[in-house]
Amino acid sequence: MKRRDAIKNTALLMGYAVSASAIAGLMSGCEADTKTSVDMWKSKTMSDTQLNTLREASERILPATEGMVGAKDVLVERFVDEMLDGAYKPAEIDSFKKGLDDLEAAAQTAHNNAFSKLQPSEMDALITKVGEEAMSIEGEDNEVEPFFYALKGITLLGFFTSEKVGEDVLNYLPIPGGYWGDVPMSEIPQEGRIWSF
Amino acid sequence: MNLNLKSKKENTYDAIVVGSGISGGWAAKELCEKGLKTLVLERGRNVEHVKDYPTMYMDDWDLPNRNRITEKTRERQGKQSRTGYTTTPSRKHWFVDDIDNPYTEVKRFDWMRGYHVGGRSIVWGRQSYRWSDLDFEANKKDGNGVDWPIRYKDIAPWYDYVEKFAGISGQKEGLSQLPDGQFLPPMELNVVEKHVRERIAKNFDDRILTIGRTAHITTQSHNGRGGCQFRNRCMRGCPYGGYFSSNASTLPAAVKTGNMTLRPHSIVNSIIYDEKSGKATGVRIIDAETNETYEYFAKVIFLNASALGSTFIMMNSKSKRFENGFGNDSGELGHNVMDHHFQTGASGEIDGFNDRYYKGRRPNGIYIPRFRNLGSQKTKGKNFIRGYGYQGGASRSNWTRSVKELSFGKDLKIDMLAPGPWRMGINAFGECLPYHENKVMLNEEVRDKWNQPTLTMDVEWKENEWEMRKDMREQGVAMLEAAGFKNVQSYERPCYPGLGIHEMGTARMGRDPKTSVLNGFNQVHAAKNVFVTDGACMTSAACVNPSLTYMALTARATDHAVKELNKQNL
Numbered sequence: 094m095k096r097r098d099a100i101k102n103t104a105l106l107m108g109y110a111v112s113a114s115a116i117a118g119l120m121s122g123c124e125a126d127t128k129t130s131v132d133m134w135k136s137k138t139m140s141d142t143q144l145n146t147l148r149e150a151s152e153r154i155l156p157a158t159e160g161m162v163g164a165k166d167v168l169v170e171r172f173v174d175e176m177l178d179g180a181y182k183p184a185e186i187d188s189f190k191k192g193l194d195d196l197e198a199a200a201q202t203a204h205n206n207a208f209s210k211l212q213p214s215e216m217d218a219l220i221t222k223v224g225e226e227a228m229s230i231e232g233e234d235n236e237v238e239p240f241f242y243a244l245k246g247i248t249l250l251g252f253f254t255s256e257k258v259g260e261d262v263l264n265y266l267p268i269p270g271g272y273w274g275d276v277p278m279s280e281i282p283q284e285g286r287i288w289s290f
Numbered sequence: 291m292n293l294n295l296k297s298k299k300e301n302t303y304d305a306i307v308v309g310s311g312i313s314g315g316w317a318a319k320e321l322c323e324k325g326l327k328t329l330v331l332e333r334g335r336n337v338e339h340v341k342d343y344p345t346m347y348m349d350d351w352d353l354p355n356r357n358r359i360t361e362k363t364r365e366r367q368g369k370q371s372r373t374g375y376t377t378t379p380s381r382k383h384w385f386v387d388d389i390d391n392p393y394t395e396v397k398r399f400d401w402m403r404g405y406h407v408g409g410r411s412i413v414w415g416r417q418s419y420r421w422s423d424l425d426f427e428a429n430k431k432d433g434n435g436v437d438w439p440i441r442y443k444d445i446a447p448w449y450d451y452v453e454k455f456a457g458i459s460g461q462k463e464g465l466s467q468l469p470d471g472q473f474l475p476p477m478e479l480n481v482v483e484k485h486v487r488e489r490i491a492k493n494f495d496d497r498i499l500t501i502g503r504t505a506h507i508t509t510q511s512h513n514g515r516g517g518c519q520f521r522n523r524c525m526r527g528c529p530y531g532g533y534f535s536s537n538a539s540t541l542p543a544a545v546k547t548g549n550m551t552l553r554p555h556s557i558v559n560s561i562i563y564d565e566k567s568g569k570a571t572g573v574r575i576i577d578a579e580t581n582e583t584y585e586y587f588a589k590v591i592f593l594n595a596s597a598l599g600s601t602f603i604m605m606n607s608k609s610k611r612f613e614n615g616f617g618n619d620s621g622e623l624g625h626n627v628m629d630h631h632f633q634t635g636a637s638g639e640i641d642g643f644n645d646r647y648y649k650g651r652r653p654n655g656i657y658i659p660r661f662r663n664l665g666s667q668k669t670k671g672k673n674f675i676r677g678y679g680y681q682g683g684a685s686r687s688n689w690t691r692s693v694k695e696l697s698f699g700k701d702l703k704i705d706m707l708a709p710g711p712w713r714m715g716i717n718a719f720g721e722c723l724p725y726h727e728n729k730v731m732l733n734e735e736v737r738d739k740w741n742q743p744t745l746t747m748d749v750e751w752k753e754n755e756w757e758m759r760k761d762m763r764e765q766g767v768a769m770l771e772a773a774g775f776k777n778v779q780s781y782e783r784p785c786y787p788g789l790g791i792h793e794m795g796t797a798r799m800g801r802d803p804k805t806s807v808l809n810g811f812n813q814v815h816a817a818k819n820v821f822v823t824d825g826a827c828m829t830s831a832a833c834v835n836p837s838l839t840y841m842a843l844t845a846r847a848t849d850h851a852v853k854e855l856n857k858q859n860l
Contacts, residue, residue, distance in 0.1 A: 154698040163703075172356065179360040217699070224696045231694070246693045249706070253689050256351040262707070267349070269520040269650035274480030278645050285647070286707045287688050290350055 136170075138177040138186065143193040144170055145209035150196060151248040153216050161262060164252055172251035185237050189247075192240030196223065254290070263289040298587060303329040303551070305851075306573055306588040308558045308603065311409025313824040313840040314594030315536030315544075316452070320848035321592070322549035326855075329586055330544070331556040331575060333595075334405030337412070339537040343527030345380040353379045369393075372400045373789065376413070381525045384413045390739040399747035400788035401598065407554055408537040409596065410791070413525045416505045416533050416653070417681065418458045419834035420449050420469045424664065429830050432675050435626060435724035436800040438829045439810030442469070448842035455543075456534040456841065457512040459654075460503030468659040468679075468834070474508045476501045477654050481646045482684035482712050489773040490658070496669055497661045497769070502654040502681065505534035505838075515539065522651035533653070555579045557740055558595065560607040561616050561820065562587075569860070570616075570820045573603075576740050590819045590851050590860055594844070597825030598730055601796040602745055604807075604822075605732045615732075617797070617807050617814035624731060626724040626795040627749045628831040633785035634759050635680060636766030637715035638775030647686060647709055655683035658716065658769070660833055662761065674757040676723065678833045680766065682716035714775065718762035721833040723754050724795055728787075749787040792836050794825035812847040819860040823847045 136144050148170045157163030177186050199219050200208035208216065220241070227239035238246070252258055259265060264282050266289070278285045304326035307317045314330065321328045336342070350356045357378050364371050370385040371377040377385055386403045393401055404410045423442045430437040446469070453472040461476040479487060479501050487499040506518040515531030515538055524533050531538035544550040555578040562572045562585065572587035593600040601624055607616035615623050662669055662677035671677065687710035692702060728749040736744045763780035770778045787793075800806020803815035812827050814820040823844040825836060832839075854860045 155703050156700055158700055158703060161703075175355055176358065179362065180355045180358045182361065220698060221696070224698070228696060242693055245698060249689050249693060250356070253706075254350040254356040256349070259349060259351060266649070267521070272478050272520045272648065272650035272652040274478040274483070274648050274652075276647050276649050278647055281647050281649075285709070287686075287709050288649075288651075290651075 134171065136174045138174050139170075139190065139193070142197055142207070142209075143190060144174075145207065146193045146197050147173060147244075149209045149211075149216060150193075150220060150244060151251070153213065153220055154245055154248045155252050162257055164248055167252055167255035167257050169248055169251035169255075172255070173247050176247065185243070188237040188240065189243050192223070192244060195240070196220075259289040263287055265289040298585075301572075301585060302587040303327045304588060304855075305329070305590045305592065306331065306586055307592045307594055308573065309333075309409060309594035309596065309599065309824065310407045310536050310541065310552070311404070311594065311596060311824070312411040312414065312536065312837050313844045314409070314592070315411060315540030316841050316844040317592040317594050317821075317823060317848055318536075318544040318550055319540040320845055321590075321852070322544040322547040324848065324852045325547075326549060326590075326852070328544070328550050329588065330541075330550060330552045331558055331573070331586070332407045332409075332552065332554045333557040333578060334407065334409075334554065336552070336554040337407040337527075337537055339531065339535075339542065340527070340529050343529065344383070345526045346523065346529050348380060348526075355379060369400065370402060373402060373791075376402060380523075381413065384410075384525070391744075392736055392738060393744050394733050394736055394746040396746060396748035397750050398786040399749050400786050401747070401793070402788070402791045403596070403599075407541070407552065408535055411535040412527055412537060414535075414837055415791075415835060416524065417657075417835040418453075418456075418460075418471075418503050418505045418838040419657075420471055421445070421832050421834065421839055422467050422469050424467045424660075425830065425832040425834075428676060428832075429724070434675075435830055436798065436802065436805045439799050439801045439806075444810075445839070445842050445846065448846040449838065452838065452841040452845050455513060456505050456539060456838075457507045457515070458503055458838070459506050459508040461500050463498060463500050463659070465498070465659055467664055471503070473503070474506075474512065477504070477506070477508060477652055479656065480648045480652075480684055482640060482643050482714060483656050485640075485643070486656075486684070486714065486769075486773040490769055493772040494661070494769065496664075497658060499656050499658050502657045504654045506653065507532055513539070514542075518653065520650040520652055522653040524653050556584075557742070558603050559583070559742060560603060561591065563607065563609045563611060563616065563817065565609070565611050568817065570817050576742070578740065581740060589855060590821070592844075592848070592851075593820065593822045593826070594824045597794045597796055597828075598745060600822050600824055600826045601730060602732070604797060606743060612816070617816050617820065619803060619816050620805050620807060622726070622798060622805060623807055624796050625726050625729045626798055627728040627730060627747070627787065627793060628722045628724055628795040628828065629749075629787045630719045630790035630792045630831065630833065630835075631722055631751055631755050631759065631785055631787075632717055632719045632790055633783040634762050634766075634781060635682065635715065635717040636763060636770050636778055636780045637713060638770045638778035640684075640712050640714065640773075640775045642774075643712050652683075655681050656716075657681055662758075671758065671761055674754050674761065676721040676754070676758070676833065678718045678720035678758060678762055680716040680718050680762075682714065684712055684714035686710055686712055714770065716766050716770065718759075718766060719790070719833055719835075720755060720758045720762060722751065722787075722831050724798070724830055725752060730796060747788070751785075751787065792825070792831070794828040794831060794836060797822050797826040798829045799827050800829060811850040812843060813850075818854075821847045821851060 151164035227241035460473040462470040518532035605615040658680040660677035689706040797807040
């Protein structure tokens with residue numbers, strides 16, 4: 094959340110002035126989101142082709158719609174890069190990158206073109222195919238998650254935990270101030286969307 | 291070791307408290323308020339309330355990897371990561387580095403530790419339940435372990451006392467096995483939980499569902515702390531002081547007296563024992579930053595370093611009088627390790643409430659109190675003694691429900707913006723019996739960063755726990771089905787001792803010095819000016835979360851200590 098709001102809210106709720114040291118703590122606790130500018134950003138883990146495939150595939154999973162951002166808009170591929178770089182285990186990284194390579198290879202075989210250059214319907218057909226593969230091997234003792242689940246899971250995670258979606262698309266209520274356990278859906282803002290986190 | 295020979299007088303206090311977590315904070319507050327100059331020794335860094343909660347206002351997108359555990363963290367905090375939730379970027383700084391602080395496992399033991407001022411009081415689960423005589427009499431009745439030297443009437447006024455200060459929210463239910471307390475207003479059950487409460491009451495005349503009793507302020511303010519804001523980010527430290535922690539509650543009270551000296555980075559290595567007087571005279575510490583050794587002295591010493599931490603200090607305090615560890619005439623020191631076994635229960639889905647939702651993130655769930663082995667034939671468990679309770683809750687699912695489906699595209703996106711079906715899960719927490727052979731031992735070979743010996747754990751669940759777990763699953767399914775849930779499934783997830791983070795019992799209280807380490811006021815039988823009031827003192831485990839009982843036992847022991855000091859008995 095915005096640090097100025099955070100400080101103001103604390104002071105209001107506590108009913109007294111927050112000390113200077115507490116404010117210093119708040120400031121250090123809310124470091125500004127220092128996103129590298131578009132031009133400067135470079136993937137630490139993926140090739141340009143893998144990145145292009147990922148960007149387009151994730152957009153097909155959660156496309157931009159009327160008045161609402163999609164996976165590309167919230168830079169899901171950068172989040173994936175961060176996760177591959179820091180949070181994934183080596184086997185998961187290999188499997189995810191191989192999945193992207195396989196999608197690209199399938200595009201080349203079927204259409205003699207890069208995945209990222211295909212028509213939306215062509216991309217959807219190839220994604221559906223890996224989805225069906227995942228369903229067919231589900232329940233088997235897979236060392237890592239089938240690629241489709243990994244791709245869909247990380248796209249959903251990256252989208253729904255992004256600042257844009259978390260603050261503007263979903264119902265963002267950083268300091269609820271209470272719990273109400275029986276609220277009619279008609280009273281939930283934005284025609285009943287889920288709460289952010 | 292480089293012994294720093296400061297004048298003894300300068301290093302002498304009325305009381306020393308080792309540790310600043312839930313029980314240490316209480317010892318510090320009570321001793322200081324009773325006028326004792328008190329030195330609080332904390333092995334980790336200082337943590338000031340609010341100022342030192344770096345992640346308290348961060349949203350997922352402000353945190354590295356959107357708050358997912360990283361591989362780098364797993365390298366240094368492999369054991370601390372075993373819970374799956376303790377080492378996310380928002381809270382990993384509250385858990386120890388496993389490389390600097392090693393331990394050895396004969397059998398797997400998940401030892402979660404927080405070495406800093408406030409200890410695990412910053413990250414605890416906050417569930418706060420009283421024990422009853424069902425618990426205090428259990429060992430005597432079924433012959434396991436040794437008899438508790440106290441009964442409910444001895445501790446009841448101290449529960450009152452600590453609850454009033456700490457602030458415990460809850461609903462009075464009038465149950466003999468789970469006594470009511472001095473409650474702040476209860477948090478609200480949601481619409482599905484209310485439905486389940488009604489259906490359980492209707493279908494099972496021996497059971498109820500109630501809202502969890504939790505150490506949160508549910509009024510606007512309480513003893514200078516702010517009310518809970520229902521952010522559910524408690525484990526990061528609360529800027530409002532909305533839940534009880536040493537940092538927000540007991541330590542500020544101790545500071546206010548002017549009697550407390552807090553010394554962080556102070557690893558207590560051992561207790562100094564004086565054979566002539568038959569008393570402990572102080573403690574030896576290692577400064578965690580400089581590795582220098584210091585000695586501090588006091589008339590009375592409270593060990594509150596966590597169950598296994600205090601036990602380690604006692605085991606590592608060998609003298610001519612105590613060759614096998616401080617106060618260990620009985621041979622029980624380090625034995626009878628207990629924890630709660632959980633990670634089993636049931637979950638299901640329910641129709642009919644899709645036009646209802648909730649608002650706010652309640653940092654609490656439901657509680658189904660113990661209904662097994664209450665005395666009557668009807669409540670008797672099949673093939674097991676003691677009992678268990680359930681914690682859990684109902685909620686509407688979010689986008690994660692769709693990951694394992696083939697769907698993608700615009701329709702998926704629109705669907706995932708709306709809350710999914712209502713689901714409810716109930717997770718049982720069961721009592722573990724005190725077994726002499728479940729033990730921790732001093733390991734001279736494996737050394738920590740400060741060249742101290744370490745602990746080796748040899749603890750396992752036994753037949754009574756495994757038999758109980760069957761019933762935990764069966765009854766979970768039965769209650770959810772009776773409440774109208776569909777697709778009800780039981781589950782059994784891996785659960786090794788330690789994971790409950792309620793490790794206890796390694797310096798137990800008892801009536802007989804031959805079979806216990808502490809007496810009925812938490813005094814070491816053989817050195818009465820040393821009190822142990824953390825989880826080490828527990829004679830049995832009950833099935834409820836133990837912290838409230840540690841608070842009450844600590845307040846009671848400090849009262850006794852000061853009375854005895856005044857009578858010049860210590």
